[in-house]
Amino acid sequence: MxxxxxxxxxxxxxxxxxxxxxxxxxxxxxxxxxxxxxxxxxxxxxxxxxxxxxxxxxxxxxxxxxxxxxxxxxxxxxxxxxxxxxxxxxxxxxxxxxxRLSSSADDDQDDVFAQINQHHMQELDHYLLAQGEQLRRALAEKRQQHLRALLAAAEDSAAKRLAEKQAELDRAARRAAELEELLARLRTESMAWQAKAMAEQAAAASLHAQLQSAAAAAAAAQTGPEECCGDRAEDAESAHVDPGRSGICRCCRVEPASVVLLPCRHLCLCAGCDAVTAGECCPVCRGARTGGVQVFLS
The missing domain is CATH 1.10.287 (Helix Hairpins)
Incomplete structure (x- = not known):
């Protein structure tokens, strides 16, 4: 005071x-x-x-x-x-x-200015903090939106890729089924052709055996004056077929002849005699034989 x-x-x-x-x-x-x-x-x-x-x-x-x-x-x-x-x-x-008091009124003004400046600085700090928080939230929201957009794009791309792969698998499965069906059909056709070929081969062997049997019968029937022409008669016997003569086995004389000897192609043995006389000569021409084919005559 x-x-x-x-x-x-x-x-x-x-x-x-x-x-x-x-x-x-x-x-x-x-x-x-x-x-x-x-x-x-x-x-x-x-x-x-x-x-x-x-x-x-x-x-x-x-x-x-x-x-x-x-x-x-x-x-x-x-x-x-x-x-x-x-x-x-x-x-x-x-x-x-x-x-620490002064007689000048400037100290009071300085204090007022300091308080005003401090108040302004506090308001500026609060404003900057609020703006920083708002900016941080905006950036976080933008980041979340960007991540969601990337995730959606990745999901769409993955779904498209999966759909494409599934379509490829379906096409491959259909192709495999078609190939399996084709293979089964080809196998069936192959088996049919094999059976047909075997049947044709059997028919050819039967015809050849009949020819050989007829030729052997003709050769056995020829005698005497035809000796000078033995080779020609043998060829004629091989080419001629006697439908009235029955093919009898030249070894046992009981069973019908069913085996064509090779390479002379004479139908003169049955299946049992062929197995017994394996390695021996042909009973018709006395030539060496290398094998035989069994035929079934109807």
Whole structure:
């Protein structure tokens, strides 16, 4: 409270000094104006009397000296007034106390400005934090949307690839089924052709055996005068078929002949005699044999 009272008295003193300064400034202006009036030269009067002019000049000189001394005194007074005015215009010194208080009102303004600045900084920090949080949420949402879009695109691509692979598997399965069906059909046809070929081969062997049997019968029937033409008769016997003669086995004379000997192609043995006389010569032409084919006659 004592400090505040002292500050108020200093303010009153400062205001009083300001009013006195204004008063002194006005007085100084009036003195300058009076000095200018006194420094004007006296008027000159021209007359026929020369002594009057000399006297007027002497009086003017004396007056000028007096005014010079007065002007010097006035200048000294003016310098003192200016020093006092400069001293009074200086700001009063700040009073420092143990409580760290100042007599200037700038400290309060600085405190207010500091509080306002701190408040603005806090608001700016809160705004920046809110904007940063909003930006972070927006970026997170964008990232989630991007990831969802990538996942959806990957799922679509995988579904398309799976559909294509499934279609390829279906086509491959149909092709495999077609190939299996074709293979079964070809196997059936092959077996049919094999059976037909075997039947044709059996028919050919039977016909050849009949020819050989007929030729053997014709050769056995020929005698005497035909000996000179033995080879020709044998060929004729091989080519001629006697339908009335029954083929009897030339070895056992009981079973019908059913085996054609190779390479002479004589139908002259039954199956049992062929197995017994394996490796022996042909009973018709006495030629060496290398094998035999069994035929079935209808």
């Amino acid at each position: 004592a400090v505040q009272a002292q500050y108020q008295s200093n303010n009153i003193l400062f205001f009083n000094s300001s009013s006195s300064n204004n008063k002194n400034e006005q007085e100084r202006k009036e003195m300058d104006y009076n000095l200018l009036l006194h420094q004007q030269p006296p008027p000159l009067f021209f007359s026929s009397n020369g002594s009057a002019m000399v006297a007027a000049a002497a009086d003017a000189k004396t007056t000028t000296r007096k005014r010079g001394r007065e002007a010097q005194a006035q200048n000294n007074v003016f310098s003192l007034h200016s020093q006092l005015h400069h001293h009074q215009q200086q700001p009063p010194p700040l009073v420092s106390t143990g409580l």
